[in-house]
Structures are given as structure tokens and as C-alpha cells.
Amino acid sequence: FGGLANSMPIYTGIVTVAFFANLGLPGLSSFISEAFSFLGAFSSTTFNLKIYTIISTLGIVLVAGYMLWTLQRMFLGKPNPKYASLPEINGRELFTLVPLAVIVIFLGIYPAPMLDLLEVSLNSLAAAVREAAPMMMGLR
Numbered sequence: 001f002g003g004l005a006n007s008m009p010i011y012t013g014i015v016t017v018a019f020f021a022n023l024g025l026p027g028l029s030s031f032i033s034e035a036f037s038f039l040g041a042f043s044s045t046t047f048n049l050k051i052y053t054i055i056s057t058l059g060i061v062l063v064a065g066y067m068l069w070t071l072q073r074m075f076l077g078k079p080n081p082k083y084a085s086l087p088e089i090n091g092r093e094l095f096t097l098v099p100l101a102v103i104v105i106f107l108g109i110y111p112a113p114m115l116d117l118l119e120v121s122l123n124s125l126a127a128a129v130r131e132a133a134p135m136m137m138g139l140r
Helices: 011-021 029-042 047-077 091-109 110-138
Strands: none
Touching: 011 029, 029 047, 029 091, 029 110, 047 091
16 A cells, blocks of 8 residues: 555544544543553552553554554555556445544543443442352352
């Protein structure tokens, strides 16, 4: 590919939002879950869990490098004449992709609706685990 941003700027913008959301960039929907996962795992008293968290963080850095490299190879740089005639996305595709991009951005800026939705379930799950843990460890 290469240089698709010249012939497909709208598609490039939408794919860029998707790539950045995949990276867990702050302000996009996947950041809050990634941050909570790493904060929870790293605040654990289990040493192995801290090591796994550090290794996972290195994995995120590798994925970020790969995603940015892919974005650069596909959309930036010298245009490939083989793909110069590709059309920009049409209205139906925009109708499908723009709402998804808006949701990704909205939940990145204001994650409270999803967090509120999950809170009740997670609290009941935590209570069940707290109640069952002593029995499973043979303490009761």
C-alpha cells in the first residue's frame, strides 16, 4: 500500500482513531480498562503479578510500535500507483463507522456509563469470592 491518505483521507482518519483506540491511547475507550487492569494488578501484594504487569507493559510498547509502523506503511509515504484509483469510503460505510468512532471517543472521555453498569455485577462477584475464599482454602 502506501500513501492511501492522499486518496482516502476520511478513511485514513477513521482507521487512525481505531488504531489509536487499539493502542489504549488516553481519551479513547480502551484506555480506562487498560489503566484499571494494570493499576489493579500492580497494586497486588503478589510479586509474580507485578512481574507479569511489567512484562505486559512491554507488550503494549511493542504493539504500539507495530501499530504505528503499520499506519505509516499503509497511509503515509509515497503513494503506490497500484492503489491510486481506490475510492474514498461511501455514505453507507460512513454511516457504519462514524457512530463507532464517536462511541470510542465518548467512552474514552466519559467512561462513567459503562463503569456504573459494571459496578453492581463486580460488587456482587467480589462479595461471592470473599465469602467462598476461606472455604476453598480450607479455613472454614
